[in-house]
Amino acid sequence: MRLGIDLDGVVADFNKGWVDRYNAEFGASLSSEQITTWDAAADLTHFDDMSGFWRWAEGGDHASIFRNLETYPGAVDALGRLSRNHEVVIITTKPGWAVHDTFAWIAEHRIPTREVHMTDTKWRVPCDVYLDDAPHQILDIHRNRPEAVTCRFVRPWNAPVAGVRDIHDWDEFVSLVEGRFC
Ligand SMILES: [Mg+2]
Structure with a gap:
């Protein structure tokens, strides 16, 4: 089959991945248990909306959030x-x-x-x-x-x-x- x-x-x-990276980069103390809705990242982080979050997740000069x-x-x-x-x-x-x-x-x-x-x-x-x-x-x-x-x-x-x-x-x-x- x-x-x-x-x-x-x-x-x-994915949630633990971005939360760990976010905490390390911005000195935050989010926990993945706080994620209880789809697109929760917009509410939990300082990003204004999900497009801001996704721009950060792309990683710039580093690997993207999906690599690790x-x-x-x-x-x-x-x-x-x-x-x-x-x-x-x-x-x-x-x-x-x-x-x-x-x-x-x-x-x-x-x-x-x-x-x-x-x-x-x-x-x-x-x-x-x-x-x-x-x-x-x-x-x-x-x-x-x-x-x-x-x-x-x-x-x-x-x-x-x-x-x-x-x-x-x-x-x-x-x-x-x-x-x-x-
Ligand atoms: Mg999925």
């Missing part, structure tokens, strides 16, 4: 297990400036995939199962791929959607895929 897997908020801890993210516990191991019987298809939304950092990150963490899509219209990439945390993506994928199993990785910034399967951790996702398709 083809498993469409999002990166940020699912495999890569940690993985969530168990994520890479679970993908390794799943990749024995299924195709792991990475589907992630990234600005143009983050493309090469994202490929470098995928290589560094040895994400078991042969197929990577960087797109905002994720549902156009055909898969049997999708796993995402972005509220608008969960809705969009479920609406446009009713034949697929759409999974919400439960996070403080998303909410249940009728017909979408809730996933709380990586073991639960592995059990769902293996129970259904093996």
Whole structure:
């Protein structure tokens, strides 16, 4: 089966990544637990809006925020297990400036995939199962791929959607895929 897997908020801890860098650079003491809404960065930081945040995240002369993210516990191991019987298809939304950092990150963490899509219209990439945390993506994928199993990785910034399967951790996702398709 083809498993469409999002990166940020699912495999890569984007929030911890930017909060750690922000605290170090600006002497702030934010915690990633404070992030409970989509686009929370605009409210929690000194940036006026999300475009200011994204300009900073691009990194200037340094690597972008996407180059040094940690993985969530168990994520890479679970993908390794799943990749024995299924195709792991990475589907992630990234600005143009983050493309090469994202490929470098995928290589560094040895994400078991042969197929990577960087797109905002994720549902156009055909898969049997999708796993995402972005509220608008969960809705969009479920609406446009009713034949697929759409999974919400439960996070403080998303909410249940009728017909979408809730996933709380990586073991639960592995059990769902293996129970259904093996
Ligand atoms: Mg995400």
